Structures are given as structure tokens and as C-alpha cells.
Amino acid sequence: MKIASWNVNSLNVRMPHLEQWLSSASPDVVGLQETKLADDRFPDTALAAMGYRSVFCGQKTYNGVAILSRTPATDVQFGIPGFEDEQKRVIAATVGDTRIVNLYVVNGQSVGSDKYAYKLRWLEAVHGWLEAERQLHPRLVVLGDFNIAPDDRDVHDPVVWNDEHILTSAAERAALRRLLMLGLHDGFRLHNEEAGEFSWWDYRQAAFRRNMGLRIDLTLVSDALRPLCRAAGIDRETRTWERPSDHAPAWVELD
Structure with a gap:
């Protein structure tokens, strides 16, 4: 079972890319973030023609x-549940016997800002919810654009991306570690220890060509799924396509 996460940064723009990637990568489950579409415009019919059923929550x-x-x-x-939020950032569903939680984590703007405080409250609410979800669903995959780089291997320049910088701040990384302590494991790190493998590159400063990126798109697997996780990776080729998303798909394969 191949499960992937991709921040498409506008499905209206990136639909041809999604179709191309689905045809070549053949994932069984995909969590999308930043679709940027109201529900009545979601391309449900086109995706069904490709063999994919969709559940979605957009704006x-x-x-x-x-x-x-x-x-x-x-x-x-x-x-x-229990967290009032007008922003459409969370969807969860059961596929077969596996629970999928898809998160588009708040960016946070800058350390100390109101949006940063909202991000930390949001992550705390996610923690409480996932604590309950793991009791109900031992086979649990939590994926998405986390807007947090887990450690220094996941940034192109740890001096710049330090514990006082948004996406790498001490409080954000601590919140991510709390999620992992629920019994979740970074699927990518189960198979890849190397630094310099990224899933997001800014559109500016030729960041992709210079590999000035961050790994912020994660696929987390539960204790029950950890021994079944046989492979994981990032499909960075999509970032070379014309008018690409600034993110590349991240994926895990489970037995």
C-alpha cells in the first residue's frame, strides 16, 4: 500500500501535474493540501475517471x-474536534483498515506573532485529538505539510534555520516531538538518515536548482505500522515540471 502526501499549491493550476504523477507513481492513497478550491469546484469526476475516489474540504x-x-x-x-477554526486544514478518513489523517499545519508567519501563537494552539489541539485517534485506530498514518522541519538534517542551512526561525523554532519542533511521542514514526527517517533531502523549495533565489530547501512534508506511521513500512521517499522530479508546486510528494510504502 503506497500512501503519499502532496501540497499542490492550487489544484486548479496543478491538476495536470497531479494527473501525470498519479499515472506514474500509482499511489493507493494521497493526502492533498492547499487545494485552494471551494467544494463545488473540486475535480471529483476527473479523479474518479482515473480510479480515485475523493473526500475533500476546501475553500x-x-x-x-x-x-x-x-x-x-x-x-x-x-x-x-472541539477546536473552532474556519480554515480548512484537516481531514481524516479510514481506507481499508488504515486511518489516514491529513494535516495542513499552520505556517505561523514569524516567531512571536499572533499567527505563531495560533499555530502552537492548533498543534496542541491536534495532539489531543491524535491521542484519542491512536487508541481507536492502531493502524494510523498522519501525513501532510507540517510546516516544521524536524531537525537540522532537514534544512539546507541550520545557521539560518535556527531555533528562533519560523518552521524550525524550538517550540515548533517541541510540538512535533510531542506528536511523535504518541507512538508515531517519521516514515522517511525509517529508511533515510542522510541530510539534504528536501520536499519544499522557495520559488525565489533559484532555490530548487541550488537545493536550498526544507523537508516539511511528512508521513508519520504508528507503532503498529512501523515494522510494515518497507520504503519511503520524496518525488522531487515534480518540482522540475513547468509551473510546479513548491512542494514535492512525500510517500511511504506499507506491506
């Missing part, structure tokens, strides 16, 4: 999440 211009799967998803959840 115009900003945010938006979806889960695509070869078999229909059940028990769909929109948003974080």
Missing part, C-alpha cells in the same frame, strides 16, 4: 485538504 483561494483513494474512504472527519 476559495486558501487552504483546502483532500484524501484520494482507490477504494472508497469511510468515517470521514473534517476539522479538529
